[in-house]
Amino acid sequence: MKSVEKYDLIYSVVMSIPGGTVATYGQVAAIAGLPGRARQVGHALRCLPDDSGVPWHRVVNAKGEISRRGSPGSEFEQRALLEEEGIVFNKRNRLPLEQFQWER
């Protein structure tokens, strides 16, 4: 269960993201104490259920885009969720990483 502890930290960081703000895997990883382990963050969110209370949709990659593991369509739903948070999307379904000034 040690692995769960590490994931818990990541979840905590993600849940610490205020509404209307998004963060990249690298950003979350760095804050979670895993600099350069952005992939690990992805794995953590990957095992994360949709009803875990973690706004995984606020975590995007360096391109400002999110993809749910080969399941297109979830992206569309995600966009709606983020828009509801007050986040504005760019033309290409990409997020303006300028809102990363969250800093835990």
Place this chain on the structure above:
DNA sequence: GCAGTGACTAGTA
């Protein structure tokens, strides 16, 4: 314990 894979990033073409 080794090999393969991956919700990534940065650099290069």
Place this chain on the structure above:
DNA sequence: ATACTAGCCACTG
């Protein structure tokens, strides 16, 4: 600006 490649690190089989 977009597309591809290489690198890095952790987890799964």
